[in-house]
Amino acid sequence: MKKNAITYLLAIKLKNNIKELFKKPARLIYAVIMIALIVVTAISGKKRVDENTVFRDPRELTAGLTALYIIMFSLIAYNGFKSGATMFKMPDVNLLFTSPIHPRRVLFYGLFQQLGTSLLLGVFILYQYSWLHILYGINFLQLIIILLGYSLSVFVAQLTAMVIYSFTSYDDKKKRIAAVIFFGIIIAYAIGLVIFLLKDMDNVVTNLVTAGNSILLRLMPGGGWIGGILNGILLKDISAILLGSVLTVAYIAGMTILLSYAKQDYYEDVLKTSEEQFSLASAQKEGKIMETTGKVKVGKTGLSKGEGASAFYYKHKLEERRARRFILEPAGIVFMIVSIIFAVFMREYGIGPIFAYTTYMQMISVKMGRFSKELGKPYIYLVPETSFKKILYNIAQSFAGFLVEAAILYIALAFILKLTPFDVVVLILARLSFSYLCTACNILIQRVFGTISSRVLIYVFYFLSVAVMAAPGAVVALLIDNTGWILLSDYILPFLAITVCNVLLSLLLIYLCRDVLKYAELK
Amino acid sequence: MLEVLNVTKKYGKVVANDDISFSVNGGQIAILLGPNGAGKSTIIKCISGLLRFKGEIKLDGYDNKSIEAKRLLGYVPEVPAVYDLLTVEEHLEFIARAYRIKDDEYERSLLERFELWDKKSKLGKELSKGMQQKLSICCALVHKPEVIVFDEPLVGLDPHAIKVIKAIFQELKQDGRTILISTHMIDSVEDYWDVAHIMMDGKFAATKLNESVSGDDKESLEELFFRITEKKSEEA
Numbered sequence: 001m002k003k004n005a006i007t008y009l010l011a012i013k014l015k016n017n018i019k020e021l022f023k024k025p026a027r028l029i030y031a032v033i034m035i036a037l038i039v040v041t042a043i044s045g046k047k048r049v050d051e052n053t054v055f056r057d058p059r060e061l062t063a064g065l066t067a068l069y070i071i072m073f074s075l076i077a078y079n080g081f082k083s084g085a086t087m088f089k090m091p092d093v094n095l096l097f098t099s100p101i102h103p104r105r106v107l108f109y110g111l112f113q114q115l116g117t118s119l120l121l122g123v124f125i126l127y128q129y130s131w132l133h134i135l136y137g138i139n140f141l142q143l144i145i146i147l148l149g150y151s152l153s154v155f156v157a158q159l160t161a162m163v164i165y166s167f168t169s170y171d172d173k174k175k176r177i178a179a180v181i182f183f184g185i186i187i188a189y190a191i192g193l194v195i196f197l198l199k200d201m202d203n204v205v206t207n208l209v210t211a212g213n214s215i216l217l218r219l220m221p222g223g224g225w226i227g228g229i230l231n232g233i234l235l236k237d238i239s240a241i242l243l244g245s246v247l248t249v250a251y252i253a254g255m256t257i258l259l260s261y262a263k264q265d266y267y268e269d270v271l272k273t274s275e276e277q278f279s280l281a282s283a284q285k286e287g288k289i290m291e292t293t294g295k296v297k298v299g300k301t302g303l304s305k306g307e308g309a310s311a312f313y314y315k316h317k318l319e320e321r322r323a324r325r326f327i328l329e330p331a332g333i334v335f336m337i338v339s340i341i342f343a344v345f346m347r348e349y350g351i352g353p354i355f356a357y358t359t360y361m362q363m364i365s366v367k368m369g370r371f372s373k374e375l376g377k378p379y380i381y382l383v384p385e386t387s388f389k390k391i392l393y394n395i396a397q398s399f400a401g402f403l404v405e406a407a408i409l410y411i412a413l414a415f416i417l418k419l420t421p422f423d424v425v426v427l428i429l430a431r432l433s434f435s436y437l438c439t440a441c442n443i444l445i446q447r448v449f450g451t452i453s454s455r456v457l458i459y460v461f462y463f464l465s466v467a468v469m470a471a472p473g474a475v476v477a478l479l480i481d482n483t484g485w486i487l488l489s490d491y492i493l494p495f496l497a498i499t500v501c502n503v504l505l506s507l508l509l510i511y512l513c514r515d516v517l518k519y520a521e522l523k
Numbered sequence: 524m525l526e527v528l529n530v531t532k533k534y535g536k537v538v539a540n541d542d543i544s545f546s547v548n549g550g551q552i553a554i555l556l557g558p559n560g561a562g563k564s565t566i567i568k569c570i571s572g573l574l575r576f577k578g579e580i581k582l583d584g585y586d587n588k589s590i591e592a593k594r595l596l597g598y599v600p601e602v603p604a605v606y607d608l609l610t611v612e613e614h615l616e617f618i619a620r621a622y623r624i625k626d627d628e629y630e631r632s633l634l635e636r637f638e639l640w641d642k643k644s645k646l647g648k649e650l651s652k653g654m655q656q657k658l659s660i661c662c663a664l665v666h667k668p669e670v671i672v673f674d675e676p677l678v679g680l681d682p683h684a685i686k687v688i689k690a691i692f693q694e695l696k697q698d699g700r701t702i703l704i705s706t707h708m709i710d711s712v713e714d715y716w717d718v719a720h721i722m723m724d725g726k727f728a729a730t731k732l733n734e735s736v737s738g739d740d741k742e743s744l745e746e747l748f749f750r751i752t753e754k755k756s757e758e759a
Contacts, residue, residue: 298644302612306620308620309621314620315606377604378571378573378600381573384590384591385621
């Protein structure tokens with residue numbers, strides 16, 4: 001018997017994806033490496049736990065994860081006020097939307113497809129097994145549940161964004177009402193939390209854990225409900241599981257009904273977003289990076305300054321001003337929250353492991369900013385200036401973002417780790433130096449792999465090069481630490497040593513790769 | 524003057540340009556014709572210093588990757604090179620600053636000729652594909668380069684813009700500039716070229732001088748093009 005079109009499409013896409021894995025060895029190797037890394041993390045964590053290990057309070061973990069789910073939910077659902085979200089690709093729009101298949105069935109196909117994507121988004125959680133196992137005795141099944149909770153939060157948030165967009169995009173009054181409700185809930189919770197914390201400033205962390213596990217937070221739509229389910233599973237509280245599950249299932253059903261029954265003609269709403277997503281994906285395939293900003297406020301026009309290579313710097317300043325919605329990008333905020341959560345749990349072990357972990361997160365999150373975008377346009381190669389000058393002016397603009405990110409992170413960590421102002425300054429400098437070390441390694445990759453597009457090879461080489469480049473600073477810091485020399489506090493001299501080594505090595509590497517634009521190829 | 528000497532460009536095992544040599548003098552318009560995948564854009568990108576290659580490319584005697592050569596070159600890419608977050612006017616300001624030149628009158632005249640002056644405050648991302656292409660052409664011309672290479676410049680342009688760009692080709696030629704145009708639209712180039720190179724499989728399959736220069740009118744460019752390309756595809 002012939003399958004119906006939707007089932008056929010889903011099955012054939014899955015089959016072709018698996019076949020593709022074997023046709024492209026690089027993808028297969030990538031998948032194997034990713035799985036191997038998860039296994040290595042799992043094994044290394046297991047070895048360090050035995051029957052005498054005393055675990056930390058699991059309520060700390062449930063509070064942190066609930067916070068993460070809520071933040072992810074809020075950030076993604078907020079898209080509904082801008083460009084909406086889409087569960088459809090361009091072939092879906094062109095072929096399914098025009099076919100005689102009922103829009104409701106097409107919608108369910110989109111929802112099903114989205115579930116898979118949401119699951120993939122949370123894979124980074126699997127790499128957290130080691131420390132979660134050592135500190136909280138989390139087993140692999142529980143880790144999978146944490147991952148599912150994360151994916152469910154992303155999924156529910158995307159559904160919410162789609163509903164918000166569908167019902168408000170054509171009516172400013174409705175949009176204002178929805179925004180008041182959306183931000184009203186967030187602000188009410190934020191005020192409540194601040195008031196609660198202000199009552200007892202000596203025990204901020206303990207109070208954060210209490211707040212994170214409170215019934216009030218578990219009643220917060222989306223992320224709070226799913227955090228409640230996780231809370232119930234990890235702390236064996238059936239009522240919490242039931243409450244969270246009922247609310248989440250009812251919410252998903254309600255949102256789906258709203259989309260499919262209240263407004264059958266949702267095609268127009270997702271068309272624009274699907275087209276934008278398609279352009280982004282096509283640009284990515286070609287190695288280009290597109291601006292994703294929605295409406296742009298032009299403001300003051302003109303570069304006002306800059307000649308020769310420095311014209312790039314002033315152009316970037318202008319572009320950043322127009323592109324910026326938040327000081328930090330959403331991905332950067334997530335990495336920062338994860339780092340802060342890690343610091344809360346690891347505060348007794350001192351700054352060493354926390355700095356190492358935040359640097360590891362930084363390696364993944366450091367972007368070359370507008371330099372990457374420039375490499376996709378011809379002008380950086382055409383402008384008659386030396387390659388070295390053009391590189392320096394092209395990476396200069398990232399400084400402000402790096403500084404703000406480092407300052408927010410270490411000022412937040414200062415409260416958790418009770419750091420002195422001197423410590424904070426030196427840690428910010430050390431993090432900044434790592435930002436440029438990562439940038440220098442990215443330039444090295446452009447120099448070495450300018451024409452190669454294998455992401456696996458590039459990622460492996462990137463991580464290896466950062467590790468090699470960071471080693472001298474780490475060794476010098478350890479040596480200084482062992483001498484027992486102290487300046488103002490224990491941290492100043494070792495982290496200053498790291499900073500100096502990183503800065504010198506970064507400059508040397510950028511200088512050695514100064515001809516990168518001669519050898520790079522426009523993608 | 525532009526000289527391309529024994530240029531070979533490979534993408535992995537695929538040979539996109541195979542030992543190509545040619546030159547274009549000042550005041551001359553050369554065109555590269557060929558079907559999709561013949562290697563036209565690749566040689567244009569090699570000349571513009573955007574790709575690595577074997578061989579030599581010289582602009583007025585300077586190596587094409589030198590700063591002196593870059594100063595002489597203007598490049599119109601196949602896909603419009605427009606910044607999403609810069610206004611039309613800021614694009615020209617940026618190029619002028621980067622090339623350390625200043626000629627507000629010329630910037631304005633370029634925008635006016637391409638009917639972009641009234642859109643000078645629009646962002647790059649707000650422009651249609653055709654308008655982006657016009658802006659890209661303005662960016663390539665604003666620093667008054669001696670050698671200008673155009674990669675499929677007419678694609679996406681409206682009839683008025685095509686008329687303007689054809690007039691600009693003639694003006695640049697009269698001004699003694701060196702012009703190289705890659706295109707697959709034969710009928711659009713019939714009237715203004717001096718020398719045409721027909722490319723197939725990364726090589727020059729034929730080179731033809733314009734009949735008004737050589738007096739050879741036995742076979743039109745279009746006839747020659749189809750004779751070569753269709754014969755090749757039949758053989759394949």
